[in-house]
Amino acid sequence: MKGSLFITALVLLMITPWVQAIGQHDDDTKDEAPGLPDLALDNGSNGSRRSTGPLSGFFVENDGQFPDDDLLFVYPGSPTVLVHHDGITVEGSSGDDGPISYRMRIDGAHPEPRVVGSEPGPVLNFYLGNDPDTWTEGVASFGKVILYDVIEGVDIILKVTSEGPKWELSLDRGDILDDLSIRYESAHPVSIDGPGHLSIGKGEVRLIEGPFILIQENEPVKFDLELDRGSLRFRSNEIDPLSPLLVDPLLSDSTYIGGNSWDIYPKVASHPSGDVIIAGTTESTNLATHLTAHDRTNDGSMDLFISRMSPDLSTLRFATYFGGSSRDRLFSLAINTTGSILVCGQTSSGNLPATPGSFQGSYQGGYSDGFAAAFDPTLGTLSYSTYIGGTGEDWATGVDTDEYGAAYVCGSSFSDDLPTTSGAYQTILNGVEDAFILKLEPDGSDASYLTYLGGNGFGDEADDIAVDRMGRAVVVGYSVSDDFPTTPGAFKRGSGFYMGFVSRLEPDGSALNMSTFLAYGTRINATYIGHDGSIYLTGRTETISGEFPVSQNAYDRDLSGNVDGFVTRLAPNGSVVLYSTYLGDNEQYGKPPGVVEDYIEGCTDIFVDEEGRAIVSGFTDSTFFPTTIDAFDSTRSKLDGFLTILSSDLSSLEYSTLIGGSDEDLASGVSYDGTGYVYLGGHTYSNTPSHDFPTTRGAYDTSFNSQYDMFLARFKLDSYLPGPPENLTSSFGPDNILLSWDYPSYDGNEPVREYLVYRGASPSRMDLINITELEEFNDTGLVKGRTYHYMVRARNVVGAGPGALIHNTPYSLPGAPTYRLITPFNSGINISWNPPSDNGGWTDLSYEIRWGISPSLLDRTIMNISDEWLVLEGLTNGVTYHFSVHAVNNMGVGPGSPVSSATPLGSPTPPRNLSATPSDRSVMLSWDPPADFGGSSWIGYNVYRWLNDSYFWPVKLQINSTNVTMSGLENGRSHTFFVTAVNF
Numbered sequence: 001m002k003g004s005l006f007i008t009a010l011v012l013l014m015i016t017p018w019v020q021a022i023g024q025h026d027d028d029t030k031d032e033a034p035g036l037p038d039l040a041l042d043n044g045s046n047g048s049r050r051s052t053g054p055l056s057g058f059f060v061e062n063d064g065q066f067p068d069d070d071l072l073f074v075y076p077g078s079p080t081v082l083v084h085h086d087g088i089t090v091e092g093s094s095g096d097d098g099p100i101s102y103r104m105r106i107d108g109a110h111p112e113p114r115v116v117g118s119e120p121g122p123v124l125n126f127y128l129g130n131d132p133d134t135w136t137e138g139v140a141s142f143g144k145v146i147l148y149d150v151i152e153g154v155d156i157i158l159k160v161t162s163e164g165p166k167w168e169l170s171l172d173r174g175d176i177l178d179d180l181s182i183r184y185e186s187a188h189p190v191s192i193d194g195p196g197h198l199s200i201g202k203g204e205v206r207l208i209e210g211p212f213i214l215i216q217e218n219e220p221v222k223f224d225l226e227l228d229r230g231s232l233r234f235r236s237n238e239i240d241p242l243s244p245l246l247v248d249p250l251l252s253d254s255t256y257i258g259g260n261s262w263d264i265y266p267k268v269a270s271h272p273s274g275d276v277i278i279a280g281t282t283e284s285t286n287l288a289t290h291l292t293a294h295d296r297t298n299d300g301s302m303d304l305f306i307s308r309m310s311p312d313l314s315t316l317r318f319a320t321y322f323g324g325s326s327r328d329r330l331f332s333l334a335i336n337t338t339g340s341i342l343v344c345g346q347t348s349s350g351n352l353p354a355t356p357g358s359f360q361g362s363y364q365g366g367y368s369d370g371f372a373a374a375f376d377p378t379l380g381t382l383s384y385s386t387y388i389g390g391t392g393e394d395w396a397t398g399v400d401t402d403e404y405g406a407a408y409v410c411g412s413s414f415s416d417d418l419p420t421t422s423g424a425y426q427t428i429l430n431g432v433e434d435a436f437i438l439k440l441e442p443d444g445s446d447a448s449y450l451t452y453l454g455g456n457g458f459g460d461e462a463d464d465i466a467v468d469r470m471g472r473a474v475v476v477g478y479s480v481s482d483d484f485p486t487t488p489g490a491f492k493r494g495s496g497f498y499m500g501f502v503s504r505l506e507p508d509g510s511a512l513n514m515s516t517f518l519a520y521g522t523r524i525n526a527t528y529i530g531h532d533g534s535i536y537l538t539g540r541t542e543t544i545s546g547e548f549p550v551s552q553n554a555y556d557r558d559l560s561g562n563v564d565g566f567v568t569r570l571a572p573n574g575s576v577v578l579y580s581t582y583l584g585d586n587e588q589y590g591k592p593p594g595v596v597e598d599y600i601e602g603c604t605d606i607f608v609d610e611e612g613r614a615i616v617s618g619f620t621d622s623t624f625f626p627t628t629i630d631a632f633d634s635t636r637s638k639l640d641g642f643l644t645i646l647s648s649d650l651s652s653l654e655y656s657t658l659i660g661g662s663d664e665d666l667a668s669g670v671s672y673d674g675t676g677y678v679y680l681g682g683h684t685y686s687n688t689p690s691h692d693f694p695t696t697r698g699a700y701d702t703s704f705n706s707q708y709d710m711f712l713a714r715f716k717l718d719s720y721l722p723g724p725p726e727n728l729t730s731s732f733g734p735d736n737i738l739l740s741w742d743y744p745s746y747d748g749n750e751p752v753r754e755y756l757v758y759r760g761a762s763p764s765r766m767d768l769i770n771i772t773e774l775e776e777f778n779d780t781g782l783v784k785g786r787t788y789h790y791m792v793r794a795r796n797v798v799g800a801g802p803g804a805l806i807h808n809t810p811y812s813l814p815g816a817p818t819y820r821l822i823t824p825f826n827s828g829i830n831i832s833w834n835p836p837s838d839n840g841g842w843t844d845l846s847y848e849i850r851w852g853i854s855p856s857l858l859d860r861t862i863m864n865i866s867d868e869w870l871v872l873e874g875l876t877n878g879v880t881y882h883f884s885v886h887a888v889n890n891m892g893v894g895p896g897s898p899v900s901s902a903t904p905l906g907s908p909t910p911p912r913n914l915s916a917t918p919s920d921r922s923v924m925l926s927w928d929p930p931a932d933f934g935g936s937s938w939i940g941y942n943v944y945r946w947l948n949d950s951y952f953w954p955v956k957l958q959i960n961s962t963n964v965t966m967s968g969l970e971n972g973r974s975h976t977f978f979v980t981a982v983n984f
Contacts, residue, residue: 084103087106100186102186104167113148115145118146256709268712279306283298295320297321324352337405340374358386360389394414436452462477499520501516540601583601620640625642642658683711739778741775753796811842814888815836818834878935912930933981940959940960
């Protein structure tokens with residue numbers, strides 16, 4: 001991992017913001033950037049709480065639209081930042097001496113550092129001026145830019161935060177700091193202004209850089225700033241010259257997300273782009289959305305709010321409302337393989353924006369319906385939206401997706417007329433309230449299946465759903481029915497009040513594959529399918545030990561309060577509880593022995609990492625909720641949220657922390673991005689005068705807004721892990737992909753023991769397929785033409801570090817086509833063929849024909865044939881032509897079809913010198929061969945006789961001689977004949 005020392009600074013403009021014009025049409029004199037689409041984030045029509053200006057949040061690449069060759073990127077915000085090979089230029093407002101700007105350079109910079117943009121933004125078109133030749137289209141933008149090795153061992157990292165653009169320097173070694181010189185060039189005074197700050201300008205209008213921070217081994221380092229004739233240096237006696245960067249568990253980033261009313265119960269999900277999705281329920285009318293959002297206003301008393309944020313929580317990339325004119329609530333969130341964003345919940349709106357052709361395009365009645373909706377990754381387009389319900393009360397509580405993009409939705413229904421599908425497991429409502437499971441087609445147009453699930457009791461409710469690799473839906477919830485269906489061999493069968501259940505359907509929804517209870521007095525709120533197929537469960541229970549299953553080595557074997565959280569790992573077949581533990585206040589964390597508290601805990605969501613560790617979110621009002629020594633916060637205030645990570649056997653806490661302010665806080669959703677970052681979402685009512693929910697500097701929103709706000713926090717948890725393998729490459733064969741890599745540049749101070757290789761259909765869905773001590777792996781038995789995504793992680797004694805990603809597609813040359821029809825004609829040959837049975841993995845083939853007059857020398861070629869036929873024209877009749885057809889794909893030209901041949905022929909000329917010699921009742925006809933046989937080596941003749949004064953009748957066909965006797969004729973009568981030559 002690069003970077004044993006970080007230097008970081010925030011560029012702040014004091015007083016009036018000003019955006020420099022990047023370019024304009026000749027007839028446009030306004031100070032704005034006409035080439036940039038207005039993608040500003042704002043809050044719609046209800047006031048301007050936050051507005052960042054055109055394209056604020058992104059660095060725009062210079063692809064020739066700006067004339068300066070040394071200009072790499074432009075941040076067109078306030079202040080404007082220009083990125084060069086050796087540093088940046090910052091341009092701000094007008095001060096006492098005119099516009100304030102400065103150039104920051106790294107002395108001795110390399111003229112061509114390696115530049116990488118990440119966190120992609122919108123693709124832009126620049127139409128600057130009136131000459132189309134000067135316009136530039138398809139320009140990339142990024143939320144983060146890194147200039148590697150500006151000088152040896154020093155990288156410049158630029159990113160955008162809610163407080164402005166930020167730059168960092170990452171140093172390979174601490175001793176580089178001694179020689180590092182940062183030069184500031186400006187027409188305005190440059191001075192050190194307070195601890196760790198640099199000031200450019202004078203009076204009330206200045207540009208401020210800082211505070212500068214030096215971090216080593218995740219700890220701030222004391223230092224002094226020295227400024228000598230514009231050259232800034234850092235002096236410190238605390239720098240370890242060779243120490244690597246080690247990251248301890250900590251709250252990396254935290255932000256509010258809220259408006260002028262309630263914003264509650266969000267769910268979170270990591271996006272394949274690296275961003276994070278947070279979605280919740282809102283009554284606020286002034287939440288920030290982007291200009292091309294699906295819906296920029298709250299349309300009812302309660303709507304969904306869905307947003308996509310940068311990984312560091314500094315920038316709101318995209319955001320939208322979703323709802324109708326009444327009450328709409330979010331219950332679940334998922335991301336499919338294409339990056340589309342799926343949500344489900346409950347609606348009382350008769351005008352929810354259901355899309356044409358969706359499964360249920362209208363409100364079905366009752367107090368509420370469920371719904372499911374899918375958005376494109378930028379939240380600008382509603383891919384589909386459908387109601388889910390009958391004439392009673394219905395709601396959808398969980399959504400997941402499979403590798404094909406189909407949505408699986410669970411929920412609960414009081415309706416006896418849900419449109420269940422033929423052959424579904426349960427087509428009628430058995431009790432007053434049953435659970436339901438719906439599998440939607442990927443486009444949301446129809447139900448692959450819809451089934452009830454329940455018994456004869458008052459309430460059977462589903463709370464969450466997960467889909468395993470075989471396409472089987474696992475549904476969890478609770479039941480009060482005495483005949484709720486369980487399957488033979490299940491862990492717990494029978495009946496009882498308030499029983500947590502786990503049920504798994506066959507892929508077509510026709511039968512239960514497995515169904516079991518867990519325990520009385522238990523509600524299972526969330527589930528996750530581990531990489532080994534085991535089923536992780538979490539929720540709340542009031543059942544004491546002995547009735548609730550806990551494993552022998554469980555972290556916590558006793559119910560500690562009225563209600564505890566729990567985490568359980570069920571075997572894939574549902575017959576055995578592999579591991580199970582309570583999660584609540586605990587004696588070893590300060591609770592006096594024998595004290596029974598009235599406190600309650602509840603687990604709200606769960607995620608499982610590649611190591612099988614359970615990452616759980618929830619809430620507690622216990623003074624003694626267990627936290628680890630490295631917790632971000634271990635002190636409760638009223639109700640707090642928590643983040644807990646348990647070992648794969650649920651025997652120990654690997655990390656546990658509270659999160660909250662001095663009032664009520666609840667964590668409702670959790671996700672893990674696979675690179676060491678955990679995202680925790682929830683809501684806060686820390687409405688004390690101090691509004692003290694913890695947010696971090698540079699976060700998107702650091703101020704409490706009103707009543708309940710949502711929050712999103714990011715935790716960095718993988719300390720002392722190795723970095724990703726270096727130089728990951730791939731090569732392919734017809735059915736294999738060979739991966740190779742180098743030892744990580746940073747191994748966490750422990751030798752790498754092995755490498756973990758993951759494979760999947762997308763970067764967001766990968767499975768562990770191999771563990772090797774080698775630095776290569778050959779993945780065989782692959783399907784040609786299918787793209788495979790890989791991640792390789794190094795593992796040392798601590799664990800596996802972040803992965804290196806790559807993708808490739810196995811291909812081969814196509815096979816040989818087969819002939820369909822070969823037809824010669826006058827001066828040409830018509831050739832048609834069938835495509836090869838093996839296209840080498842490419843569906844888009846072209847063809848070429850190699851031909852000539854010798855079967856051993858096909859010296860002429862016709863290329864780029866898109867059809868499966870060709871007409872060879874302009875040939876010489878009577879000459880035999882030989883040819884072979886080859887298929888072509890992106891790999892090259894495949895083998896040819898067997899050499900075939902054909903000879904074009906023309907029509908022969910008429911026979912010459914036709915004569916007739918009569919005799920008794922007969923006539924002998926004779927003639928000479930035609931002058932031109934039409935290119936054929938053979939000639940035959942057809943003889944016709946004129947009959948009934950009206951037509952010629954064939955009397956001799958394809959005779960080989962040049963004479964024929966016609967007998968049986970009537971003497972004394974004239975007879976007419978004609979003779980034609982044939983050559984076929």
